[in-house]
Ligand code: ATP
């Protein structure tokens with residue numbers, strides 16, 4: 001099927017077009033620069049930016065794909081989770097298209113889309129597979145039985161998301177927002193063993209109750225204390241070493257728990273998705289450690305890890321292929337849509 005996907009859950013206006021599992025277009029407009037000086041996404045500003053960017057981004061996607069909008073078989077849209085006001089813009093646009101073109105509409109889960117997008121690069125997802133979903137707002141281990149219907153959380157963060165930790169630590173190191181890519185870059189010229197930062201929820205006691213859960217707020221506080229102590233002593237802060245050591249601590253816990261879950265669940269494929277999956281150290285560490293225990297790692301290319309429309313089209317296309325019932329045209333936007341609710 002030829003499927004168009006619309007994503008507006010945060011600050012990226014994404015329109016993707018796929019045919020089956022082939023990516024034809026992935027147009028993204030971001031309002032990130034408008035938020036940078038606030039150190040975080042301002043919902044009202046992002047919503048207005050989506051409204052302005054929507055039609056030009058739709059046109060750009062159609063042109064790149066070389067298709068007319070009336071040729072698509074279905075429209076897919078992120079119905080949640082995300083910012084309530086920004087989701088509404090995408091859902092309203094998708095409804096308008098579905099009505100205007102007389103095509104079925106699928107309201108899909110943003111987190112499941114972060115998983116489904118990998119099919120555009122590496123083919124059908126093995127059933128079942130384990131997914132490590134690490135993004136700006138979420139960090140979870142998921143058992144994915146069928147990405148169009150059955151996604152079961154095994155564990156998730158009990159405080160900050162991994163991406164949030166990257167963004168907060170970047171901020172205290174004086175790096176721009178969003179900080180993930182800047183930490184990634186700074187870490188390349190630093191030492192990952194310079195500072196021994198804590199690995200959250202990995203003590204024997206914590207593992208009893210939180211084997212597959214994450215915690216990053218203690219790590220963030222440890223980094224803040226370390227930096228403050230240096231500043232108080234009037235010594236320069238070795239930004240590259242702090243970045244590399246912090247990044248190592250995050251990746252170590254993510255990979256350790258993901259591989260433990262893969263073995264526990266008896267699955268041989270680990271998929272990593274969400275914005276933090278773009279991290280170069282996470283990708284390398286996962287590959288290296290997984291190879292030792294015979295687990296295959298699948299990670300989409302960095303541009304498909306961060307928010308985009310192709311991921312929504314990819315999940316929509318799978319919905320059509322598996323004959324799922326389309327959403328009602330009165331479908332709501334649900335800012336806290338649970339990961340278990342893949343299709344609305
Ligand atoms: P969610 O998917 O939970 O709703 P979101 O959509 O805002 O959140 P994504 O776009 O999936 O999040 O991911 C954005 C996050 O990814 C940001 O926190 C950003 O810092 C982080 N990120 C992006 N690139 C990298 C990188 N190379 N290394 C580490 N983190 C990164």
Ligand code: MG
Pocket residue numbers: 010011012032307
């Ligand atoms: Mg973003």
Ligand code: FE
Pocket residue numbers: 110114135136274275306307
């Ligand atoms: Fe996301």
